Amino acid sequence: xxxxxxxxxxxxxxxxxxxxxxxxxxxxxxxxxxxxxxxxxxxxxxxxxxxxxxxxxxxxxxxxxxxxxxxxxxxxxxxxxxxxxxxxxxxxxxxxxxxxxxxxxxxxxxxxxxxxxxxxxxxxxxxxxxxxxxxxxxxxxxxxxxxxxxxxxxxxxxxxxxxxxxxxxxxxxxxxxxxxxxxxxxxxxx
Amino acid sequence: xxxxxxxxxxxxxxxxxxxxxxxxxxxxxxxxxxxxxxxxxxxxxxxxxxxxxxxxxxxxxxxxxxxxxxxxxxxxxxxxxxxxxxxxxxxxxxxxxxxxxxxxxxxxxxxxxxxxxxxxxxxxxxxxxxxxxxxxxxxxxxxxxxxxxxxxxxxxxxxxxxxxxxxxxxxxxxxxxxxxxxxxxxxxxxxxxxxxxxxxxxxxxxxxxxxxxxxxxxxxxxxxxxxxxxxxxxxxxxxxxxxxxxxxxxxxxxxxxxxxxxxxxxxxxxxxxxxxxxxxxx
Numbered sequence: 001x002x003x004x005x006x007x008x009x010x011x012x013x014x015x016x017x018x019x020x021x022x023x024x025x026x027x028x029x030x031x032x033x034x035x036x037x038x039x040x041x042x043x044x045x046x047x048x049x050x051x052x053x054x055x056x057x058x059x060x061x062x063x064x065x066x067x068x069x070x071x072x073x074x075x076x077x078x079x080x081x082x083x084x085x086x087x088x089x090x091x092x093x094x095x096x097x098x099x100x101x102x103x104x105x106x107x108x109x110x111x112x113x114x115x116x117x118x119x120x121x122x123x124x125x126x127x128x129x130x131x132x133x134x135x136x137x138x139x140x141x142x143x144x145x146x147x148x149x150x151x152x153x154x155x156x157x158x159x160x161x162x163x164x165x166x167x168x169x170x171x172x173x174x175x176x177x178x179x180x181x182x183x184x185x186x187x188x189x190x
Numbered sequence: 191x192x193x194x195x196x197x198x199x200x201x202x203x204x205x206x207x208x209x210x211x212x213x214x215x216x217x218x219x220x221x222x223x224x225x226x227x228x229x230x231x232x233x234x235x236x237x238x239x240x241x242x243x244x245x246x247x248x249x250x251x252x253x254x255x256x257x258x259x260x261x262x263x264x265x266x267x268x269x270x271x272x273x274x275x276x277x278x279x280x281x282x283x284x285x286x287x288x289x290x291x292x293x294x295x296x297x298x299x300x301x302x303x304x305x306x307x308x309x310x311x312x313x314x315x316x317x318x319x320x321x322x323x324x325x326x327x328x329x330x331x332x333x334x335x336x337x338x339x340x341x342x343x344x345x346x347x348x349x350x351x352x353x354x355x356x357x358x359x360x361x362x363x364x365x366x367x368x369x370x371x372x373x374x375x376x377x378x379x380x381x382x383x384x385x386x387x388x389x390x391x392x393x394x395x396x397x398x399x400x401x402x403x404x405x406x407x408x409x410x411x412x413x414x415x416x417x418x419x420x421x422x423x424x425x426x427x428x429x430x431x432x433x434x435x436x437x438x439x440x441x442x443x444x445x446x447x448x449x450x451x452x453x454x455x456x457x458x459x460x461x462x463x464x465x466x467x468x469x470x471x472x
Contacts, residue, residue, distance in 0.1 A: 003312040158416025161366045161464030164319035
């Protein structure tokens with residue numbers, strides 16, 4: 001194995017270790033949205049129901065669960081783009097550029113988390129009937145086979161050149177993370 | 191012949207590929223170089239869920255095959271008469287020894303010739319890069335590749351005092367994310383060519399020549415590689431050695447001149463996402 005391959009293997013092993021730890025934590029503390037709709041009638045029905053739901057599912061725990069799930073599932077698919085940033089950057093900038101790439105990527109997925117967990121909460125609050133998850137599953141299947149999903153997958157394979165010096169290098173690493181996150185979110189079938 | 195989707199319709203395509211097959215066989219048999227042995231190579235792209243290799247056969251049938259079924263001529267029913275016309279490059283140890291002599295390290299060169307073990311390393315590190323994308327229009331374009339002073343000094347140090355433990359770095363120029371719509375172009379790349387000089391008078395500064403086969407498909411944003419274009423690596427070790435020996439490596443940037451085989455019209459330029467320089471060593 002060449003020195004170059006050894007360095008690339010180190011990146012792969014570090015990322016896979018993070019993913020494994022996240023999986024262990026998720027398996028040790030599996031969480032799911034718990035909800036008990038308030039059944040009394042009246043104008044304050046949904047606000048009381050929301051308060052109960054937030055008491056049973058604290059936002060901090062929901063956010064922590066989402067981040068853990070991201071680290072477990074998404075970290076392995078970041079190995080090729082992280083290697084790309086590593087190779088494209090000066091040695092003294094590698095850690096900084098990889099950090100910015102991950103920050104941009106995570107920002108997109110955290111925004112997706114707010115959106116998706118919000119939809120899940122709203123569905124549990126206003127329409128806990130069986131057809132809501134069925135409609136969600138149906139739209140996911142349609143998306144999986146759509147040309148848009150393939151388009152996102154193709155664009156996610158693009159590893160473009162990054163500026164090497166100064167502010168432009170930081171900007172490009174962050175921008176690569178954001179665009180990679182967008183195409184990755186689009187191709188994940190959500 | 192320049193377009194992946196149409197190339198196989200040109201009769202010269204088979205002549206061209208038969209010649210590649212002959213050169214490959216020569217590479218194996220004359221130089222004794224082995225093909226890769228890892229499973230992803232031997233099983234081909236089909237094993238990874240990608241397209242499989244299919245050969246048309248006489249009649250309506252086809253032959254679906256993997257690289258391990260065509261790994262050497264002994265598996266096939268033909269052979270070549272001779273490989274005499276193929277170039278025979280010197281062995282790596284001889285090349286390194288010659289290079290060490292050029293760099294003024296005659297004692298190290300002698301020890302390498304005598305079979306001393308050399309720690310060739312193999313780490314790859316960015317030395318410099320163009321800051322903007324480079325549009326190639328007209329008959330040539332000249333651009334500046336800025337060097338990182340600390341990494342450039344590291345390269346210079348290995349050239350100034352090479353040893354078996356720290357042999358001189360090899361240096362590569364990369365044309366990254368080359369995009370465009372002109373498949374048939376060929377680009378010649380020169381290092382530190384004087385501004386008004388005729389490139390044909392300075393072939394010692396020629397880093398290499400790249401053909402842009404498949405450029406159009408590789409540039410389509412919704413294609414299977416997201417429109418990232420083509421990338422090429424050219425070894426520029428000899429040119430960098432000459433710059434070092436004439437005290438011209440100690441500068442903030444290297445000038446790179448790209449000369450297309452035919453002048454490119456303004457309406458269909460080729461763009462190079464980044465021109466970068468890498469060192470390979472310890």
